[in-house]
Amino acid sequence: MKSATRAFVAAFIFGASCSPSMxxxxxxxxxxxxxxxxxxxxxxxxTHVPVDPAYVEAGRLVFQTKKLSLDHETACASCHVDRFGSSDGIPNAVGTGGRGEGVQRLMGGGDIIPRNTLPFWGRGGVGFNVFFWDGKVDASSGEVQSQFAGAVPSDDPLVVAVHLPPAEIGEMITDSAVNDALKTESVSTAEALYSELMARLMDDPEIREKLTSATGKDVSDIVFRDAALAVASFIRENFKVxxxxxxxxxxxxxxxxxxxxxxxxxxxxxxxxxxxxxxxxxxxxxxxxxxxxxxxxxxxxxxxxxxxxxxxxxxxxxxxxxxxxxxxxxxxxxxxxxxxxxxxxxxxxxxxxxxxxxxxxxxxxxxxxxxxxxxxxxxxxxxxxxxxxxxxxxxxxxxxxxxxxxxxxxxxxxx
Ligand code: HEC
Ligand code: HEC
The missing domain is CATH 1.10.760.10 (Cytochrome c-like domain)
Structure with missing residues (x-):
């Protein structure tokens, strides 16, 4: 069929579907x-929020690395898995001490997080301002409400949400004597934890290179918030609607x-x-x-x-x-x-x-x-x-x- 004819037929069909004899x-x-x-x-x-491709690239690496957990065992990608639609395929998430994917992970003896892992589709898009099953990060009022109270690390709720998993006991920190000083999930211990994790990330040559080129900052000036912004950019771009x-x-x-x-x-x-x-x-x-x-x-x-x-x-x-x-x-x-x-x-x-x-x-x-x-x-x-x-x-x-x-x-x- 010639394209002009095809257009005519399409117009006819579409027109017909709106006519009274529909x-x-x-x-x-x-x-x-x-x-x-x-x-x-x-x-x-x-729904798309523009992101900087250099941040997306850096964020993907940070998202995938196990260096983001104190025990070097757990990455964001350990629970947010492609094969399970960016969730993990099991009822309750398994954090520190967990191994493998899906049911294998459930049998692996790690710490159980008492919630089902949420997927990322559309997270951080236009108007997507409330995070987690209980909305513990919520910017629907125009201001970010979270456990950081007055010390909220960003006015972007997705960046704030990304700060939580590495500081959550059992998720990416084990409940061990070694981690005692860091494990109370309060704002000041979280700060200490974030600088420790940041130092680790900067030891990874590939992550260091991508984060310095995305931020345009010197290595010593890069803080956890930069890494969190990178992860948020990655989530926003890769999982956008x-x-x-x-x-x-x-x-x-x-x-x-x-x-x-x-x-x-x-x-x-x-x-x-x-x-x-x-x-x-x-x-x-x-x-x-x-x-x-x-x-x-x-x-x-x-x-x-x-x-x-x-x-x-x-x-x-x-x-x-x-x-x-x-x-x-x-x-x-x-x-x-x-x-x-x-x-x-x-x-x-x-x-x-x-x-x-x-x-x-x-x-x-x-x-x-x-x-x-x-x-x-x-x-x-x-x-x-x-x-x-x-x-x-x-x-x-x-x-x-x-x-x-x-x-x-x-x-x-x-x-
Ligand atoms: C009163 C508000 C409300 C209505 C109406 C409603 N839902 Fe839901 N839906 C929810 C909430 C809240 C949850 C999560 C509840 C929980 O986990 O405890 C949910 C969960 C779900 C889930 C599981 C999603 C997941 O990721 O675990 C599906 C699927 C779903 N709803 C589909 C539907 C369909 C289809 C209908 C219409 C028949 C419907 N819902 C009507 C509020 C609603
Ligand atoms: C141990 C498994 C596990 C790991 C590791 C993990 N998550 Fe999650 N993630 C979860 C669970 C479980 C939830 C739901 C928790 C809740 O709502 O209470 C969740 C929810 C989220 C949400 C909220 C999504 C929404 O719909 O509101 C974001 C954002 C998120 N995770 C990002 C990350 C990032 C970034 C990392 C790495 C720094 C990470 N997660 C590591 C299990 C995990």
Whole structure:
């Protein structure tokens, strides 16, 4: 077909889909597009924050090196692994003392972090200002709130977030006598830790070269904040939102399958998903209580994680967690803040019908008591009264699978 003819046919088809004699499929497409726009979806490029390529290159090396842990054992890339969609494929993360990837890592005897590793898709893009399951770094008010209080190392919340893992006990520091002086996670000991780590990074000729050329500073003037800015630039660039099939459906008129469209209509319609999973990243950056049970010890011990409460100490924040963004969610099993759910289907089902997935008789008494409290808070969330059958959940999964994309650069551990 000549290109002029092709353009004419395309215009005809597209025009036809907007005419009053629109087919049922065409009408549903229009409804879905409008719903996505109304819920705040924007083209991928509108979420991009410009970064300096020299910082990205330096940041990738810092992200991959095990020198960033006091014991030389753990890199950011040890837990944030490509193969698992930049997460780690296991329910609770394994930090210091851990070896290998995925289930192998779980068996390796390292320190368990009582939270599920979060992936990086879209992190630090335009408007992405709230970090971690409990929002312990939160710049949504325009000012960065974090455990650094008045001594916050940057006004860029992603740079602040990058400061935390190397100072977190069990994540990249072991709880050993040798590290006693550095292990209290307070601001001043964190400073001592950061200078120690910085000295190590600068001993690596490749990292030293990339960091000096990115910053234009002398070796002796480079501080941890520079390395953190480099890592943040790397995360921002490598994991930035790319045009997914759903973006192309909404903004370029590309087709979805009937199943994907059905899932999309449930997502924005009767499923009520977009009341929380909305905006450019499929999150409202707010905190909600869903009855996901705990896997493992839990942040608050005894199999309990109070989530947002740990940051605000406000009792009404108990059991609440930041709504997770949904890009690449079909690649980041297991699910929830403690990784207690292994399939997307069950993750969705729990939102509306938790007892179909979990048997409370298998909980400890303490966990069951907590679970009743969590259910009470959940009953006030906008999910109450929604029912989804297996076919609808299948369609929702087909829809979520249209939100996938890849990162360009592979991420590996380095010594
Ligand atoms: C031991 C495994 C582990 C290591 C090592 C690790 N992380 Fe993480 N990461 C996690 C876990 C678990 C979470 C979720 C923690 C939470 O929300 O309480 C997380 C969350 C994050 C987040 C927040 C993402 C979001 O959606 O808000 C950022 C940013 C991050 N990590 C960056 C890093 C960087 C940079 C390094 C290296 C300096 C690193 N991580 C090392 C396990 C790890
Ligand atoms: C009331 C707000 C709210 C609504 C409505 C909602 N979600 Fe969620 N969703 C959350 C929160 C909060 C979590 C994380 C809870 C946790 O880990 O404890 C979550 C977790 C998820 C997860 C697991 C993500 C991960 O990375 O672990 C998926 C998948 C998901 N939701 C899909 C959906 C779908 C599909 C719908 C519609 C049927 C929906 N959600 C409706 C708030 C909501």
């Amino acid at each position: 087919s049922e499929g065409g009408l549903r497409d229009q409804v879905l597009r409008q719903a996505a726009l109304k819920a705040g979806l924007v083209p991928a490029a509108a 790319r045009s997914t099939r759903f973006h192309r459906f909404v903004f370029d008129g590309e087709p979805l399958s009937a199943e994907e469209r059905k899932g999309g209509l449930i997502f924005y319609g009767k499923g009520g998903c977009a009341t929380c999973h909305n905006g450019a990243y499929f999150t409202d950056f707010d905190y909600h209580a869903l009855p996901f049970p705990e896997a493992g010890f839990g942040k608050n011990g005894f199999g309990i994680d109070y989530g947002r409460f740990n940051v605000t100490l406000n009792p009404s924040d108990r059991y609440k967690f930041r709504t997770p963004p949904l890009f690449n969610v079909t690649k980041t099993a297991p699910y929830s803040h403690s990784g207690s759910v292994s399939t997307v289907a069950d993750a969705i089902r729990i939102h509306v019908d938790p007892l179909a997935v979990y048997d409370p008789r298998k909980f400890t008494d303490v966990q069951r008591a907590e679970y009743y409290h969590a259910l009470k808070v959940w009953s006030r969330e906008p999910l109450a009264g929604i029912a989804l059958d297996d076919d609808e959940i299948k369609a929702l999964i087909a829809f979520l699978a249209t939100l996938t994309y890849d990162s360009p650069l592979p991420v590996l551990e380095r010594d």
